[in-house]
Amino acid sequence: MPPDFPDAKDFPPFSLRSEDALDRMAQMRGDTGWLKEQLAGKGARFLLLADLQIAxxxxxxxxxxxxxxHDAGDIGKLGLDRSRAILLGCDARGHGVFAVSLREREAAGVPGGMEALKLLVDLRSLAQQGAMxxxxxxxxxxxxxxxxxxxxARFCGRCGAKTQSRDAGWRRKCTGCEQEFFPRADPAVIVLITDGKRCLLGHHKRYAHKFYSTLAGFVEPGEDIEACVRREMREETGITVGEVTYMASQPWPFPHLLMVGCWARALTTKLTLEEDELHDARWFSAEEVRQMMAENHPEGITIPGPHSIAWALIKSFAGRHGT
Ligand SMILES: [Zn+2]
Structure with a gap:
């Protein structure tokens, strides 16, 4: 660990991450008898999603x-087939916890329609509100x-036939060529770059006005985390990166990313922005970062909230550089 980088064990907590709320019961997913019992169990709980919005x-x-x-009875009343439920795991009392995902058209078809399923909320807004x-x-x-x-993953990428859900939603199998498919988590890096005194934050075209964050990019096939950080930062900002240190990771369900949070040292500081993506990137002092966190930056610059690993990376920088 470079002496002026934070230690991973001191990394600030952030809320949208993998909590030990459930035993995932991976070893039982393929046991159809056990699964049937869990699905019909009195304590079984079901979370509904409609068009990827959460009830x-x-x-x-x-x-x-x-x-x-919802309990198993509610699922029956809504006319939904319990067997399509995805097993999230078992709670501390050993009861099954499931998710049932509906397309918008299906949700509109349940008795009472979308009204009966409300409130349905976009997860990203929920996380930002900090109310959950x-x-x-x-x-x-x-x-x-x-x-x-x-x-x-409803169709096979190899032969084009339909696939069917197996193992309580943790595998799909092609009905034509029997190819198997497993749930994906796509790795991406998210990076706090520092020149020793300042950190680099960027404003993407898709961001709200005056919203800045740490820089991020997808890991490509055949690439390790360190090489990805160096390539992405060079492409997006023209900065040459030296040391790269892993800090923490975050599952980011939009749609199914694993964000790998790193600190990286800038060996150069002159910015050459890839303007297709990045509208602006600037070096900020720890003092300015603290103003952003307190929502009183003189230019009104804002940063992501405490649900995100980006916030924790930015906070870890502010915490390393005096008050
Ligand atoms: Zn196939």
Whole structure:
């Protein structure tokens, strides 16, 4: 660990990550008898998703939001087939916890329509609002990532035939050539670059006005994390990166990424931006970063919230450089 980089064990907590809310029961997913019992169990709980939006309950001002759970009876009343449920795992009492993902058209067809399923909320907004517990966010993220994968894995990429869900939603098998497909987590790097005194944050074209964040990019086939950090940062900003140190990771269910959070040392500081992607990138002092975190930066610059690993990376920089 370079002396001026934070230690991974001191890394700030952030909320949208893998919490030990459930035993994933990976060894039981293929046991159809056990699964049938779990699906019919009195304590079984089902989370509904419609068009990848999550069913939640909320108090009147929306400040406290939780996942909305249905029991096996509710699922029957809604006319849904329990056997399509994805097993998320078992809770501390040994009861099955499942997700049922509906397309918008299917959700509209349940008795009472979308109204009966409300409230349905976009997970990204939920995470940003900070109104949901870390455990619920983690479960919702897992459910959304799996549901998004099923949506794009319905046909075999090899022969084009339909695929069918197996192992409680953790495998799909082609009905034509028997090729198997497994849920994906696509690795991406997210990077706090520092020149020793300042850190580099970027403003992407798709971001809101004056919103800056750490830089990120997808890992390509045949590439390790360190090479990916160096390539992405060179392509996006023209900066040459030296040391790269892993800090923490975050499952990011949009649609099913694994964000690998790193600190990286800039060996050069002159910026040459890839303007197709990056609208602006600037070096910021720790003082300015603290102003952004306190939402009182003189230019009104904002950064991601505490649900994200980007926030934790930025906070770890502010914490390393005096107050
Ligand atoms: Zn096939």
């Amino acid at each position: 939640v309950t909320s108090n009147s001002d929306g400040s406290e939001t939780g996942l909305r759970w 517990s870390a455990q619920d966010l983690s479960l919702a993220g897992m459910a959304r990532a799996l549901a998004a994968w099923h949506d794009v």
